[in-house]
Each structure stands twice: as C-alpha cells, then as structure tokens.
Amino acid sequence: METGVPGGEDGSTLSRPPPSPEEIRNQLARILASPQFPGSVGRSAIFLSYVVKEFLAGRAQRIKGYTVGIEVFGRAEGNTQDDPVVRIEAGRLRRSLEHYYLTDGQRDPIRIDIPKGGYVPTFTWACSAAEPVTGANSAAKMPDATPFSTRPAKVRFLILATICCGVFLAGWLALRPASSPRPSATAAADVSPSPRVPTLTIASFADLGEGTQAKPYAVGLTEELLTTLPRFKELRVLGREASQNLPNVPNLAQARRELGAQYLLAGGVRIVSDKAHVTARLLDTTTGTILWSQIYDDDLQSRSLLAIQTDVANRVSTAVAQPYGIISQADSAALTPNDLDAYACTLRFYGYRAAPSIESHTQVRECLETAVARFPSYSTAFAMLSMTYLDESRFWFNHAASTDTKPALERALLAARRAVLLDPENTRAQQSLMGALFLSRQVADALRVGEQAMTINPNDTELMxxxxxxxxxxxxxxxxxxxxxxxxxxxxxxxxxxxxxxxxxxxxxxxxxxxxxxxxxxxxxxxxxxxxxxxxxxxxxxxxxxxxxxxxxxxxxxxxxxxxxxxxxxxxxxxxxxxxxxxxxxxxxxxxxxxxxxxx
Known part of the structure; x- marks a missing residue:
C-alpha cells in the first residue's frame, strides 16, 4: 500500500511507503486514549483493536462478520453470517472514528478507517503526515527561488502535501455552512468551546453498618451510578476520582469550590438481616438545600444484592437526571426571561415539548439555532433543533415563516445526522434521527435506531x-x-x-x-x-x-x-x-x- 502524490512536470508521482506496523500501533493507541473517541471504552474499542491486530498479524482474510461475532462479541459458534450485532457495532465504530478525526485526530499522521461493505481496516497517510520545516530561524527565511521541478523529491512532496492540506481546509470551510444553520453576526463573534451544563458529583455512598454486606454494596452502588448517570448528555457527571476524594458525609463547600459541582448526590446503605435499606439525596452545593431524597427498601430473600443495586441506580438516575427530572426542574425554576445561553435553550426545549405551541416553537427554534452557531460541536442542541424542524413539517408550526429554502424534513434529517456524528452515544441525537426517519416513511430504520438508542440509555424516558x-x-x-x-x-x-x-x-x-x-x-x-x-x-x-x-x-x-x-x-x-x-x-x-x- 502506497500513498501517491503528484510529482514533477513529467507527470510522475512521488510515493511514500505505507505506514509501518509500529506506526499503525501508535495510531491505534492514540485513538483509544482519546476522550473524543466515543468508543474509547466498551465494544467499539475492542472491535477496532481486534481488526487492526488481525490485519497486522497477516490474517485480514479472517476478518469477517462470522469471526468478529464469535471473537469480539462472544456469539456462539454456528451463528449466522449476517449477525445484526456485528453490522450495528460496525456502523457505530465508523461513526466513532469519524467523530475522532473531526476533533482530536485532525492532526494525526495516519487515518484508520473501516470501509463499508466489510470489516477489514485501511491505513492511509493524512495530509498532516508531511514533515514540518524545522530550525530556529525557519519562520524568518525568505522563499526559495529554486524552480519546483529541480527541487529534491522530498521537498516537492512536502510542498504538495502542504498544498493538499490547504485545499482540503478551504473546501471544508466553503462547504460547512451548507450543512449547518447559518450563525448570526453576534453569535459568530462569540463562539465558545463548549456550552454551560450543570455539573454533578457523586459522593461515595456510606456504609451505615449493621452487616458485612453493606460496605461492598455501597461501593458497588456508587460505581453503578457513575455508569448510569453520564448517559444523560444534558448533564456533566464528574468521574470516579472526584467521587473518591469526597467524604461519605460530603462537604458542600469542597464540592463547589474544588470540583465546581453545582449538585451533589449522596446517600447510605444499611443491611439488616434480609433487608436492604438505601437512602439517596440530591443537594444544591450553593445553598445546601436538599432538592430531593428517597428511601429504597428491598428484600434480599426475593432478589440478589446485585439486582437490587442495579435497580436502585436506575431509579435514582431516572429521578435525578432525566428530562423533567429534579435537576431539570431546579434549573428551569431559576431561568430568567432573558437567559438565552445554550443550556437554557435545552431547558426551554423540554418546556415546549411538554406543551407544544406555535409561539413556544418560534422561541425555541431561534434559541437553538443560535446555540449551534456558537457551539458547533454541541450534539444535544443539534438534536433538539432537528426535532423543532421536524415539528414544522408534522405539526405545521411556523412552516410558512421559515426563510430556509430546504424543506423542514430535510433540515431535520441533516441536523439529526450531524448530532449523531458528533456524539453517537447521545440518546437525544438518536431520538432525533429516529423521528426524522419515521416521518420520512423509513419506518423500519427509525425503529431500529430507537432500539439501539434504548440500549445506550434505558433510563431516558424522553427517548422511551x-x-x-x-x-x-x-x-x-x-x-x-x-x-x-x-x-x-x-x-x-x-x-x-x-x-x-x-x-x-x-x-x-x-x-x-x-x-x-x-x-x-x-x-x-x-x-x-x-x-x-x-x-x-x-x-x-x-x-x-x-x-x-x-x-x-x-x-x-x-x-x-x-x-x-x-x-x-x-x-x-x-x-x-x-x-x-x-x-x-x-x-x-x-x-x-x-x-x-x-x-x-
């Protein structure tokens, strides 16, 4: 495999050897280490690692749906060649790679792709693989007047690679406005890297004693919450390190000052005889107010501790983090009429969804269009914008008032696909794609997307x-x-x-x-x-x-x-x-x- 670059006046090409196995392994490590690779943990990471290692081991001919199903996803031998889990996960992996190369991987020297129609990876040099000019005074050097055709092959390659990158960037910038809402003049001048969203930290659940099982259960419940809560993308959940640094009796000032957490979830576990008793509460770290509290009692004779732990974590996550849940209600109550930042737009969207009207549709659509202009990588806002465009088509809300020449349904599909590309694990993005496909009469595809999204976050009642x-x-x-x-x-x-x-x-x-x-x-x-x-x-x-x-x-x-x-x-x-x-x-x-x- 070689990457050809146009050469001199004789029409020849300059060839570069393909990436070496070591360079490919380094690129794989870069991808898996990046938080911008949505599959950096779980199936996508295992899938990508498997196909790359099989290729480098000279076993590319074995990379088929049948072997991937068995060796990556644990399917039984004798499963069908068209096992849907492999196709679904391959699509998810392709989207994860696309997202990575749009973000952290923009300057990576090597592209790893999984072309459609198979599962064998390809490895190509990216434009950024060209070696930069080095030297302390390189920035001050005058252009070299040596004719291009007489320059050494390596120099010609560097020049052409630089031109390649420049042309690609110019083309991307020229095409970009066509696939996303046009930013207003004020929004374009105020682009921020990421929108404000509420931050939640979880204190390790306390062992309230009276049983040897309470401590491991408390640890397990904390871990389960650290898994279920981050699936709600309208919320930023601090990780395990932050949780471990907080005492069982949490210090609200510490959570607010050191971690920047607006909300804190805490609780305790007591196991007596055959009864499990769990308490949970959500606190506002600024005021110290208990916004929500709940007690969960269960019988260990009828269910295992693990089943109870999973059930409690799901119920807590649903109550606290879902749309219209405790955090959403608290933030909505604090909104002012002139608060139009990106997160406020998402809260207004849920208010509109609860009671749809033409008037609220106008306000929410305009707010979200500004939000995606300011934050072009905000998947949730693109998803919500898709659903408001969809309502122009299915409910005739402000249908005639739109100045966009594209049909509302087409705009809804474009925004939904953009949302999924930005974050394939975002259930609001998947929900928007499901709706746009369904209204486009692609019913089977829409329900398939919905089923996949339900596996990502089964606690999201808006999606459900x-x-x-x-x-x-x-x-x-x-x-x-x-x-x-x-x-x-x-x-x-x-x-x-x-x-x-x-x-x-x-x-x-x-x-x-x-x-x-x-x-x-x-x-x-x-x-x-x-x-x-x-x-x-x-x-x-x-x-x-x-x-x-x-x-x-x-x-x-x-x-x-x-x-x-x-x-x-x-x-x-x-x-x-x-x-x-x-x-x-x-x-x-x-x-x-x-x-x-x-x-x-």
Whole structure:
C-alpha cells in the first residue's frame, strides 16, 4: 500500500511507503486514549483493536462478520453470517472514528478507517503526515527561488502535501455552512468551546453498618451510578476520582469550590438481616438545600444484592437526571426571561415539548439555532433543533415563516445526522434521527435506531416515550401503549404529550373509556392535533358534546392538516386500515373533510 502524490512536470508521482506496523500501533493507541473517541471504552474499542491486530498479524482474510461475532462479541459458534450485532457495532465504530478525526485526530499522521461493505481496516497517510520545516530561524527565511521541478523529491512532496492540506481546509470551510444553520453576526463573534451544563458529583455512598454486606454494596452502588448517570448528555457527571476524594458525609463547600459541582448526590446503605435499606439525596452545593431524597427498601430473600443495586441506580438516575427530572426542574425554576445561553435553550426545549405551541416553537427554534452557531460541536442542541424542524413539517408550526429554502424534513434529517456524528452515544441525537426517519416513511430504520438508542440509555424516558409513540404508529399499538405507561409512571412531569399518544393507542385498541381518561389528562389546548385526537376518542366513547367541541377547534386550528389529510395521516400512521379508521371517526365527530384529498 502506497500513498501517491503528484510529482514533477513529467507527470510522475512521488510515493511514500505505507505506514509501518509500529506506526499503525501508535495510531491505534492514540485513538483509544482519546476522550473524543466515543468508543474509547466498551465494544467499539475492542472491535477496532481486534481488526487492526488481525490485519497486522497477516490474517485480514479472517476478518469477517462470522469471526468478529464469535471473537469480539462472544456469539456462539454456528451463528449466522449476517449477525445484526456485528453490522450495528460496525456502523457505530465508523461513526466513532469519524467523530475522532473531526476533533482530536485532525492532526494525526495516519487515518484508520473501516470501509463499508466489510470489516477489514485501511491505513492511509493524512495530509498532516508531511514533515514540518524545522530550525530556529525557519519562520524568518525568505522563499526559495529554486524552480519546483529541480527541487529534491522530498521537498516537492512536502510542498504538495502542504498544498493538499490547504485545499482540503478551504473546501471544508466553503462547504460547512451548507450543512449547518447559518450563525448570526453576534453569535459568530462569540463562539465558545463548549456550552454551560450543570455539573454533578457523586459522593461515595456510606456504609451505615449493621452487616458485612453493606460496605461492598455501597461501593458497588456508587460505581453503578457513575455508569448510569453520564448517559444523560444534558448533564456533566464528574468521574470516579472526584467521587473518591469526597467524604461519605460530603462537604458542600469542597464540592463547589474544588470540583465546581453545582449538585451533589449522596446517600447510605444499611443491611439488616434480609433487608436492604438505601437512602439517596440530591443537594444544591450553593445553598445546601436538599432538592430531593428517597428511601429504597428491598428484600434480599426475593432478589440478589446485585439486582437490587442495579435497580436502585436506575431509579435514582431516572429521578435525578432525566428530562423533567429534579435537576431539570431546579434549573428551569431559576431561568430568567432573558437567559438565552445554550443550556437554557435545552431547558426551554423540554418546556415546549411538554406543551407544544406555535409561539413556544418560534422561541425555541431561534434559541437553538443560535446555540449551534456558537457551539458547533454541541450534539444535544443539534438534536433538539432537528426535532423543532421536524415539528414544522408534522405539526405545521411556523412552516410558512421559515426563510430556509430546504424543506423542514430535510433540515431535520441533516441536523439529526450531524448530532449523531458528533456524539453517537447521545440518546437525544438518536431520538432525533429516529423521528426524522419515521416521518420520512423509513419506518423500519427509525425503529431500529430507537432500539439501539434504548440500549445506550434505558433510563431516558424522553427517548422511551417517543419510541413508544412510534411503535404504536407503526401498527404495534399494544406494545407502544405498554412502553408509554412505563414512561408516565417514571416521568409524570413530561406527561402531556405522551398521554395524548397513549390515548390514541387506547383508541386504536378499542379501549375508548381509557382513551378518554388519558386525553382529558393531556390537556394540550394550544396543540392543534390534540383536538383532532380528542375529537375521535370522544366520538367513539359516546361523548357527543365533547366530540363536537373538539371537532370545531380542530377544524379551526388544524386547517392545514385537513387540507392534506391523507398525506398527513400517511406520514404518521403506517397501516392503511388505521388511517381509514381515524378518517371515519373524524367524520363521526363532525369534522368536515375535503372530498378529494389524494394520498401522496
């Protein structure tokens, strides 16, 4: 393998030997050591290490899905050649490598890639592999007037490699605005490396005595929390070193002053006979206020300590860190009307999601567009921006007001893919891609993305809620309803939007009384489609007066939806028989539907 560079006037090429095994091993070590390689721990790191080492050992022909499945992911011998776990993890690894080379790896001399269609790695010299001019006075030297064609081959290679890098950089800069929102003049002048997000530290859970099992359980629970909490990307969680430096009875001033932590999670463990007793509390390190506390009791006769430990960690993480959770509520309460920094935009986004309206959509979209202009590597903001663009398409929010020439759905897909590229492990990014794919009628791909995202962070109820909604709309109404009930039990604070979805799922299963109960609790008066769903539910449940009222509101607020009814239903509801049922119920409720509306 050689890397050719155009040479002299005779059209010859200057060749450079391929990277040596030692140089490749050094590059692999660079990648695995970088925090910007999203797979620096876990499957992606193991996968990459395996294929590189097999290649260097001369066994490239063995790098196939079958052997990777067995030797990397522990699949049983005799598994199928098209094991989906290998394909899924290969895609994740490719995205992780792309992210690395956009960040820490920009100046690395060697690129390692896994081309699509296989798993055998390639190793190429990057532009930055050209050796720099050295010497104390090199910056002050005048340009050499020696003709290019008569210069030594090595010098010609350096010059051309430098030109290559310059052309690549210029092209990248020229193309970059086309794939991301255009920054405003003020935003462009105020670009910061990363946005402000709340910081949480975890004090080692205390061993409250009265049993030999309490101490290892307390250590294990702390470790479990250090694993589950960082999966929420709207939060910065300090690592194990910070946790170990805090006493079991935490010093709030130390956490705030030395670690910069705004919030501190602490607790204790007591095991008596066959009972496990765990306490947990979240504190504001500035005021000392206990924002949340909870007690978890469990029976060791019915469940193991490990199972209890995992369950408690998941429940604590969900309560504290999820959207609409304790930290989000505390930060939202402290917002001022003029607070428009990037993190404040994400809080406003969740407020908008809980009660969608045209007015709040405008404010959130503009805020997020400014946020991604200031912080072009902020995956969460790109994901949220994607979802607000998606709402232009599916809810007709400010559809005509947009000055962008690209269709809203196309902008949503672009922003979602950018979010996933920036951070493949960000569940909000995966959620945005799931939504954009689903509304693009790529239903199977959308649900596959949702399933993958659920494995990344099964405690993220915002993701889980939308996944449950799309499950139902794909035709699996019963399973979708089950997921939505779990979401509402874990996260009642974000209940409006998902109660409406659960109401629709109950309607589709013929449970009209339950559907009516759910839609009354949703109460999304500024959301046009809420009135359409309420109208069909009340019509089938026999609430004629309620159905007529909601039908009139939907006819007024959802005129754009009704004008393209069959197309709009097809974009959301996968099965034709489900769409026909909704149409029939709308007519029963008193909604006037245009006679000729063709499905596109």
């Amino acid at each position: 809620g939308e996944y449950g909604s799309f499950l139902g709309q794909s035709g699996n109404w019963e399973r979708g309803a089950e997921v939505l009930r779990i979401v509402l039990s874990l996260n009642p604070g974000g209940g409006g939007y998902y109660r409406g979805d659960l109401g629709l799922s109950e309607y589709m299963q013929g449970n009209y009384a339950d559907a009516a109960d759910e839609i009354r609790q949703a109460d999304l008066q500024k959301f046009p489609l809420f009135h359409g769903v309420a109208a069909i539910i009340f019509a089938e449940n026999g609430n004629a007066e309620d159905a007529a009222r909601e039908a009139a509101k939907f006819s007024e607020m959802g005129a754009a939806f009704l004008a393209n009814l069959d197309f709009e239903l097809a974009q959301r509801i996968d099965r034709p028989e489900d769409r026909a049922r909704i149409r029939k119920s709308l007519i029963k409720a008193g909604v006037r539907i245009p006679d000729a509306v063709a499905e596109k």
